[in-house]
Amino acid sequence: MTEAAAPGRIDVHDLAVEFPRRGEAPLLAIDGVEFSVSGGEIVSLIGPNGCGKSTILRSIAGLVRPSRGQVLLDGGAIDGPDPRIGLVFQEPRLLPWRTVARNVAYALELAGFPRPVREVRVLELLRRVGLQDSATVLPAQLSGGMRQRAALARALALEPEVLLLDEPFSALDAMTRDRFNLELLRLWGRLRTTIVVVTHSISEAIFLGDRVIVLGARPGRVVADIAVPLSRPRTIDQLDEAAVSATAREIRRHLDLVAA
């Protein structure tokens, strides 16, 4: 680790995670997963159902204890939830009795920030995700997409070096999803956080990622690590480029091999 390297580097070393099962042998969800993400890089994780994509993400987030191997953040082992890592779940997971602003403030509140600081930061965060007009609204009154934006704002509240996204837009329709992915990239353009995003959409994986890591079925492991030959900033039109279809074909080939 040199001093000059951008913060937010993730090293996943020989990671294996087992889940205990009642009356059965433990379930080996992932085994020998190995990859690295440079600081400020965007990496997409893609794979068939049950390949342990979410388990890998949750290990990086410090929510799952590995049975073997480890995850390093900037060279130091992760051994529990870390404020340098922001997490967006598949569901928004907003507290239904709190307004949007107070949901975003929740992360700051738990971290012990005083109220005046929270108020200023929350306004800024809401503006960033385009929710400044919905601050006093309850989650139930928001669309699914807006709820997920609130969750994103909450994940950014502690100014993390790493943003982990677990199929964050999978519940949204295709068009909303494209727009959200663009917004996410625009946000990344300013924050330059490392992003690891789990997805089951090949085009989304390519559109977002500098690299696409393809995972094999249970127990999950890395079967391919494919660089995306697209420049940044990205536009939706780039998805029509020939290089993209070649990359998509390669990803699909690996996924088919895994499925077979």
Add this chain to the structure above:
Amino acid sequence: MRLSTIPSVLGALAVSLLLWKAVVVIGGYPPFILPPPESVLVRLVEAWTDGVMAPHAATTLLEIGLGFAVGSVAALVVGYVLGRSSFVARLISPYLVAAQATPILALAPVLALWFGPGLLSKVVIAALIVFFPVAVSTMVGIRSVDAGLLELARSLRATRRQVVMTLEIPAALPSIFGGLRIGITLAVVGAIVGEWAGAERGLGVLVNLARGSLFDIPLMFATLVTIAAIGVALYLAVVLVERRLVPAR
């Protein structure tokens, strides 16, 4: 309480008074079996103005208040533990259910024997009867806390205390208040039952006095009306607190 509920409450009251009067007139019951509503009303006003009712009502109110407070607080703590630890729940649920299945009427004399004819035995009886519904509703409420939200709190490194204060209590509050609403009405029952098992003062005592040595049946009914009114008022008080504490979602 919304303003629009007041006319409907008054309407229901008027209808039941009319029915009462009709039963008295049509059935031709003598006043010592079922006094007409107007004479009960007169006796009620009288008993409140000449100072007969007030000391009894104050005693009973104190018993209800203390019993409800003690029983609810204990139930919140136990209910929380039951909700969080299925091991503890399996361990002590049988005792809770057995205690609940034993009629409080049968227990009251024993408790009066142990805790004397004073305030303490009534508080204990009211607390016991309040305990079960509040504990069960707390347990159910705590168990209903969304696992995803708990994981979110963990990912944000919430302390145990923060999880309780910001997540578990707000999430369980609607269920807890369901139990408290039942509990407050049962606290009234507990206080009266306790008084019947032996007491010198209280609305339960007054009911017995009015029926027995005083043979003042309108006073007996006036006391019953007072008990019912206390029950309704306390129930509404709980609902009001609930409105304040349980946010919309």
